[in-house]
Amino acid sequence: MIEPLNKAFCALPGVGSKTAQRFVYHLLERNREGGMNLAKALVDAMEHVKHCTSCRTLSEKILCHICASEVRDASQLCVVEIPTDIHAIEQSGVYKGKYFVLSGYLSPIDGIGASELGLDKLEQKLTNQNIKEIILATNATAEGEVTAHYIGSMAKQFDIQITRIAHGIPIGGELEYADINTIAHALSGRKKYD
């Protein structure tokens, strides 16, 4: 019963047998209640959490709280790769629009094409809803750029503004330590200063 628990913990990303052993020992010796809580929370979540039918994020209800909100600006749609990206953007507190979650990026070699990312659903949204701006917030990786490019091309057939989040030197970051690609983006994306 110790060994199977060890192996089960290894299913978590970034957890190897040493870390798993530490988890098992900690729970068994110091926090059995915490272990039982975790088991209950796991069953609850695995059985009841589905995807929001509108934006595809993880949600316990048919519509997530952002899609169901009357206050959020339905004319802006921010496209992100994964549900945790929404959490990151929400914490910045500057965005008041709605979201669309791809659950990944285009990767034909892994069999992840437009339909796996729900791009047909996104196209439907752009057709039927009164969306004025689509913000491409996929990651600044090669895959994220390709995905943004693909969605951008698809969105051109509609009369909407297509934007991409800015890339450049992070706030608090020093030029000296930035990598060359970031500096190149920061320079080519420079804005009028006043």
Added chain:
Amino acid sequence: MIEPLNKAFCALPGVGSKTAQRFVYHLLERNREGGMNLAKALVDAMEHVKHCTSCRTLSEKILCHICASEVRDASQLCVVEIPTDIHAIEQSGVYKGKYFVLSGYLSPIDGIGASELGLDKLEQKLTNQNIKEIILATNATAEGEVTAHYIGSMAKQFDIQITRIAHGIPIGGELEYADINTIAHALSGRKKYD
């Protein structure tokens, strides 16, 4: 159901909300079966794993497999701080004796005294069983040293050999990068070379 699972994961040592979020997302999006497995393994372990009545390690049975073994040398007793230390020593493959697990170290300020570490049980073992050598394998920390010293003093009343595992430069380690305490131990613990 997402938030409670997040919090439940934070009960694990070294897991903060960012890591917990990664675990939750990974299980919900990619491996729900793994999540259910983990829940089952947790309940099994929390409910059924007890302590070996002889050596105090974590065990599913009344006696752990090492204490129950007829092959292991019962005249040697290696005292370790935690059950995972046994695992580490077993992997080295050089020790054939039995173990005793303290489940911690002496720390009167935290209310951890001789009885919490089962030292009365250890004393009984030394009295009743035919033990010829006790190997003190507590950690090379201040607390581990104090604990080793305490057990060493207690064991002196019996006619047995009391030894401490060697401390020095790790195999593959370079003198240049060793800390001063390790070098001091390596020098004072030097042995005749032939």
